[in-house]
Amino acid sequence: MIKITVPATSANLGPGFDCLGLALDLYNDFYVEEIDEGLVIEGCLEEFKNENNLFYVSLKKALSELNEAVKGLKIVFDSRIPLKGGLGSSATCIIGGILGAFAIKGIEVDNDKVLKIAKTIENHPDNIVPALLGGITVAVIEDDKVYYEKFTTSESFEFIALSPDIELSTEEARRILPKNISLVDGVYNVSRAALLAMALSKGNKENIAVACNDKFHQNYRGQLIPDFFEILKFAKENGAITSFLSGAGPTIMIINEKENSILHEKLEKYLSTCERKWKMSVLNLEKDGAKINNCK
Structure with a gap:
């Protein structure tokens, strides 16, 4: 199986509505592998064990953009970030799913390509950019492209x-x-x-x-x-x-x-x-x- 680890994020940071965000050392882990047929999802609530699962939706979207396909998928969640808590749990699924598509097919990750796919699913870059890149980020979407800068802050x-x-x-x-x-x-x-x-x-x-x-x-x-x-x-x-x-x-x-x-x-x-x-x-x-x- 392939393990994908994506950090929690905190967005807006007060005045930076929909553009500022940062990544935190709290993580969701996703395990994914190609299987002979069907869709198997484990480790999450029953309501998410279907084709509407955001990780699966994101992975399928990425496969489509990469002109790739799979026979079937097994996905296992190991989640520590609370749902609907303001810590970017949705962004972890989006970024995790897209990276899963790259990894399953052995395609080298291109951050700009990942973000281009991600923004079609989540049109606010304040969570998806730090979830992918870490650090503190400033990001905007212009002409269908995500533009961003990344930096860090004092270790104190x-x-x-x-x-x-x-x-x-x-x-x-x-x-x-x-x-x-x-x-x-x-x-x-x-x-x-x-x-x-x-x-x-x-x-x-x-x-x-x-x-x-x-x-x-x-x-x-x-x-x-x-x-x-x-x-x-x-x-x-x-x-x-x-x-x-x-x-x-x-x-x-x-x-x-x-x-x-x-x-x-x-x-x-x-x-x-x-x-x-x-x-x-x-x-x-x-x-x-x-x-x-x-x-x-």
């Missing part, structure tokens, strides 16, 4: 993911957003997204804190998440560099200095007083992105 930073015991679909989170924004809010976000990318690349904590503010989506989506605004306020008051909604949510992502480890204990104590149950995961930036390995 950690990323604390806070996930409540609720699911929030991207569709639901998009419905609550306004159809139009003001020029003032547009300038606010564009300027901060540009500053944030540069500040992250240089590890400038003061500028990161200012640049992570947003007027496009967080104030709306935050209303769907219990204790969202209170948690952001608590993190800031206890030494976090900044915090933001991860993707469409409901996970909250905190950027913290590793030396401020006391924040872990403070957060756990605070979250225990909240109405909903929260899971805390302390993560690091995944620099390398998705990987393919041959298994016996």
Whole structure:
């Protein structure tokens, strides 16, 4: 079998709506092999064991684009990234499936080709690009092509993911957003997204804190998440560099200095007083992105 490992991602990073994203050292593993006939899917919920499975859909799409075919497929999931949690679980399936097609047919991976196929399935590059490449990425789609830049940040930073015991679909989170924004809010976000990318690349904590503010989506989506605004306020008051909604949510992502480890204990104590149950995961930036390995 072929093993494909794809990292979790966190998108938007506050003001970078649909363009900024980063990869984290939390992973989904997928095992795939060609079989004589049919489709066998294991290791996931029963509702996903069919031809509508996103990994399978992505793999078949890639085979079509590569002018290749298979007799049958066996796919095994080993998932650690929560569904509908704002940590890019869908992007792992998309990138994993496309890479699976390349691997099964022994075709050398071309990142631009992978992203061209991926964007036909997920038209927002903020998750698919870091899932493939790792690091922190800025990406846009122009004339049917994904353009991107990748960089890293200070190794003294950690990323604390806070996930409540609720699911929030991207569709639901998009419905609550306004159809139009003001020029003032547009300038606010564009300027901060540009500053944030540069500040992250240089590890400038003061500028990161200012640049992570947003007027496009967080104030709306935050209303769907219990204790969202209170948690952001608590993190800031206890030494976090900044915090933001991860993707469409409901996970909250905190950027913290590793030396401020006391924040872990403070957060756990605070979250225990909240109405909903929260899971805390302390993560690091995944620099390398998705990987393919041959298994016996």
